[in-house]
Amino acid sequence: MTHRRIPKRKAVLAGAGAVGIAAAAVLLPHANASQPGGDDAPAAPRTMSAASAQDLLARLGPSLGDAYGGAYYDAGRRQLVVNVAGGDDAAAARVAGEGAVARGVDNSMDDLRSAAGTLAARAAVPGTAWAVDPRTNRLVVTADRTVRGGSWDRLEAAVGALDAGTADIKRSAGAFTLFLEGGDAIFGGGARCSLGFNVTTDAGAPGFLTAGHCGVAAAGWSEEPNGAAVGTVQAATFPGDGDFALVTYDDPATAPPSTVDLGNGQTLDILGAGEAAVGLEVFRMGSTTGLRDGRVTGLDATVNYPEGTVTGLVQTDVCAEPGDSGGALFTRDGTAIGLTSGGSGDCTSGGETFFQPVTTALAAVGAVIGAPGADQGGDAGAGAGQGGDAGAGAGQDQGAGQDQGDGAVQGAGQDQSEGAVQGTGDGTGPGGGDRQGGDAPGDRGRSGNHG
Secondary structure (H helix, E strand, O other): OOOOOOOHHHHOOOOOOOOOOOHHHHOOOOOOOOOOOOOOOOOOOOOOOHHHHHHHHHHHHHHOHHHEEEEEEEOOOOEEEEEEEOOOHHHHHHHHHOOOEEEEEOOOHHHHHHHHHHHHHHOOOOOEEEEEEOOOOEEEEEEOOOOOHHHHHHHHHHHHOOOOOOEEEEEOOOOOEEOOOEOOEEEEOOEEEEOOOEEEEOOOOEEEEEOHHHHOOOOEEEOOOOOOEEEEEEEEEOOEOOOEEEEEEOOOOOOOOOEEEEEOOEEEEOOEEOOOOEOEEEEEEEEOOEEEEEEEEEEEEEEEEOOEEEEEEEEEOOOOOOOOEOOEEEOOOOEEEEEEEEEEEEOOOEEEEEEEEHHHHHHHHOEEEOOOOOOOOOOOOOOOOOOOOOOOHHHHOOOEOOEOOOOOOOOOOOEOOOOEOOOOOOOOEOEOOOOOOOOOHHHHOOOOOOO
């Protein structure tokens, strides 16, 4: 295998495709404001940033025990909403005392996890997925257009066997498939995938993360079709407990920066890794569809791809298309959140997209975000207002979101190997100005998510 040092401008590419972007939008401040009343004021929910809500939930969720029923961030009111099951007045008082909104619900997270286990045993039908929706306090079970006849009957029977008020079924117009084409493109074994984030292994070797279904498709990856390999797969998980792979650069002197290339000369520093949270505003980058934004709608999602079942994913309403797999999911303040796994739909009609949590991948492969010797700042919570390991512990199933609406959860997914992210709408996030379609090979070396 050919070993060569990647020039810095090329090594920067480790991510998904480039797209035009308004730099000012990336730098929007995240206020971490609370508005407590005076000492004599009655207890009232505090207004807080999403990062503060995540941090609060990481502490509060585990303390609620069996009464915890999930949580989400209400961006309109800037409040953390925590579900309290079983009429537990003491737990509700604890939530209120911390400045969050206590919301009485029927199902605890243990109840919903148990229901998900039942579905896994009875209804693991290709083309289905499920995840917890904290807003409805139910599992949302999604079936794509391929689930018909006996498969549909099996799914419906499994859901019907659950306790009333535990799960709902919905249809997805698309089909859940894997796309082994990629974002800011890396090529291997006839497949094209996206790079996610640059990392450093525990042994000090430079590398990057991408999707696991890309990692099992080829051992060596290059920057150009049929080009010399620049990296070798060291570990890959797919299907099963995740969809992630570690690729180390063949040249140990490579020092790729911990940034995401947003296109038009704009980059975003990636300061650390953080947990996804329902309601979190996120951005995805890849070469097929450019920069796209949306919100986290569910956690701990199970997706039954035709190639196998994958668990522990993050569900979003961010669109994606073939070639986005492996690309980076991140926040505007530079927190790495996920790697594109799959989804249904496209960026014309919309759909669901699922992501591998970065924190889980890093722990599994023994790596940290960033280049060797860089100031990592710790996982999630590094840099400006990351908010710590938000949603960890009990909050991992329904973490509070980050400044964007209250999230729901659904499950369906299509493996997006060909990566792209497009700034949608008004350009208020790290992406305005879409650039659609794959980049030319010569352009890809400069674009992509430089995690």
